Amino acid sequence: MKFVVKIVLIAGLSYIAEQFLPWWSVVLCAFLVNLLIPTKGFNAFISGFLGVGILWLVFAWMIDSSTDSILTDKIAQLFELNQSGLVVAATAAIGGLSGGFGALTGSLLRTINQKEVAKPGYYK
Template sequence: MKNFLFLLIAIIILGAVTQPFLPWWSIAVVAGVLAIFFSGRPAPQFFAGFLGVALLWGAYAFFLDGKNGSLLSNQMGQVFNGLSGMGMIIATALIGGFVGGFSAMTGSLGRRMFMKSS
């Protein structure tokens, strides 16, 4: 449980620091590499990665959307089959979440494989 929280927080912090300067997919590397450092079973690691990136992306989107009064998200939602502005935030969080989750799970499986062989 402790490692779950550590991994989650580490992903949020390292993601927030690196994402503004790196391509979007670098979040997969961040989640995957961090999962190697924190031991844990693949399933909780998946959820830590999922939540970490979903929270990071969702919260930042929510923050930007708030400053904009949802002017843009409401229009973008219409481009994407009639989603609402909040729907766009959720979609953002979900997409980020899955990338983070699978990456962390991969990292976790990699760690186990490495530990076993060494």
């Protein structure tokens, strides 16, 4: 349940932040959510990847459909791709990776600042 809440929080905060701030504000949103809500590494990465990736996929698809794929067709020709849908998918992947690495950084920063609890039976 916490995983789904993190995805929704990252997507919502990123949507609001992108209205006023540059594109890289999504990285900060994913970073802050994973800094405040504790999870482990891969789980944090996937929550950031899905939160920002889905948001960027929806944005890119909406822009693509409202402009009749004019820009994406030209970008697809530039990169010698067969379909303009691959440009939309690449946009989502780039956003997802950015959000995922931001989320992973927030999770790892949280673990750095935590004290290590001694396990029973082990002495230092």
